[in-house]
């Protein structure tokens with residue numbers, strides 16, 4: 044989807060790196076992917092040499108990982124250790140020559156940069172529509188600073204408010220039983236629970252950890268997020284859910300009027 048940028052002046056609203064990405068002529072259309080890149084480049088300004096970095100997953104985080112690789116190659120960043128949040132990011136970072144490690148060797152992460160599927164006004168998130176929520180939550184709950192990068196389409200009034208999926212990673216064993224228990228937890232919010240599938244044959248999507256994903260859809264708000272989180276995690280068969288509550292320290296939003304940086 045292309046987003047028109049009729050009156051945007053890059054140098055007033057964005058940093059120089061991001062400004063370089065913006066169209067020079069007001070009639071040029073800037074794409075949603077450009078917005079993701081602008082947010083990602085801004086986040087990478089927070090990276091310092093010597094840091095242990097959580098490397099996020101998804102189409103927005105991919106730009107941040109690319110940029111980190113580029114700055115390492117140029118010698119502008121040194122001694123970075125990356126902790127990837129998925130097999131896909133692991134492969135991307137390897138191909139860029141970013142030195143990698145894991146939480147066993149580096150249990151404290153200085154900074155993580157990742158995308159999100161929803162961001163509410165309190166900086167609570169939904170993540171995992173790409174299927175990587177569990178490793179993301181492990182890495183991002185171990186970090187001192189967690190910067191979330193989104194285009195403005197991800198902003199919602201309340202968690203679940205996009206009408207799109209809130210993913211829950213479940214073990215494969217009797218997943219229908221678990222999906223039904225999840226649905227019943229949120230019956231009053233008009234919840235529908237669906238197994239995530241892919242391809243023409245509708246095969247179950249399997250996470251990097253060998254689990255399935257049940258996507259929850261809500262007709263209306265389910266209220267107390269902490270209570271919902273606790274209730275989901277109490278179900279045997281659930282591994283983790285995609286609500287990231289009170290975890291983001293900064294959210295960078297690239298939107299029609301430029302970049303907004305929201306701090307906790």
Ligand SMILES: O=C[C@H](O)[C@H](O)[C@H](O)COP(=O)(O)O
Nearest residue numbers: 101102103158171173174175
């Ligand atoms: O599982 C995927 C991750 O949580 C992503 O960070 C999230 O889905 C946002 O992805 P994207 O930047 O592609 O919209």
